[in-house]
Amino acid sequence: MNIIIIEDELRTAKSLETIIKNLKPDARITGPYQSVEESVEALSNGAQPDLIFMDIQLADGLSFEIFKSVKITCPVVFCTAFDEYSLEAFKSNGVDYVLKPFSKDDIKEALRKVDDLKNFFQQTTSPNLEALLSILNPSSGKTSFLVFKNQKYTTVQTDNIAFFYIRNDSTSMMCFDGQEYALTQSLDTITASVSAKQFFRVNRQYLVNFKSIKEVEHYFLRKLYVKLVIETPGKLLINKEKSHSFLNWMEER
Template sequence: MNIIIIEDELRTAKSLEQIILKIKPEAKITGQYQSVESSVAALSGGTQPDLIFMDIQLADGLCFEIFKSVSISAPVVFCTAFDEYSLDAFKNNGVDYVLKPFSKEDIREALKKVDELKNFFQQKVMPDLGDLLSKLGAPQASKSSFLVFKNQKYTTVAVENIAYFFIKNDCTIIVCFDKEQFIINQSLDQIAGMVSAKQFFRVNRQYLVNFKAIREVEPYFLRKLYVKLVIETPEKLLINKEKSHNFLSWMEER
């Protein structure tokens, strides 16, 4: 089985590759792509995988743009931190929808569904989409607090008190509205899957921001957006032009 991975977080892509190959040693990872553009180029250039693992929010936009540019016949397993795209996923070759942070068992179940789907077609029986949807299960509830360690003590920080999460020197840091900071073990990608997608937005690779922390948003050079928070950040929070529309739509949905 030839598999490609479309995922803009390199560490996540590597972890996914390792899990897949442990479960299916006979599989081959024939390509890894981080953007809509590179994925379209590969798939329109002759790449014909048997299966695709695909993140939804890529570096240059939503993965559904790929389907508008190139015909894809392979089944797709969507791996994402966001649960609101499930219907779109199943309209675009989706056979499973795995929420991050995923486990080895999640990927094992996804591969099992792919094998089941293959058997359906070999028997000339169409798969029951309703049955596939029912196997998704309910999305995980949003996390209400994080366990932290500071001054030789464990305590919890309520999510509602967190202004933003950011990455510094490969460490993930919580910054509260009172400006207190805590280092936690989870990656930003994992945290995005734990907190409410309606309350927090991944403005870029370094920052995940609470809606309540946003003071104002200004247009910036090259059609970017400059996000200003109610408390200071170590650097300017800039959203690239590809993500600007999604961000403004997210703000407008309040």
């Protein structure tokens, strides 16, 4: 397998190369290419990769500019410290989106997904859309979020998040330990990235973890009133149109 690394942080690129070589000893790795210009030149001059590991923010701009200059047909695994580009990444040959700081397990999972896709198309003459989506978007969903608080970056495991909500047009998340963090992503983006089995969008303002639900009561006008183990800034009400799907979601455990 021929793999190209596009990454402007040399230490990160070296770490990535070491992990890949450990997981794929036969892989031929080229790079790292540190800029959009350098990457375009390499890909235009005959580089034929089977897979690209690509940072998003490079020395001279966003790596999405590369796709405007050269045709890339191989899968791309995006490795970045920022998660607001996930939608555009998956429009640009992206098969996985790995957040920094990544671990060996993160890269191992990305390589597994690439191998699964390769096997899927080799063995399937008439691809099944549901099966393909199960490879690209595993049901487990996003396992952690990168947050910034008190001048420090840290990651929070998704299992530790009680709910996400919108307040004053901004998105925040509340953890079971009472810690609250501001997020840059929209609630729509977060909803699409987490496990639909674990989280439910009860209304426009709240996305709740199944583990955070304490009890559910009937409310006026056939609405449901959801009480969580963590106090919420406002009442969690589900309208009658959504009540049935919410109760089904709770039942399917």
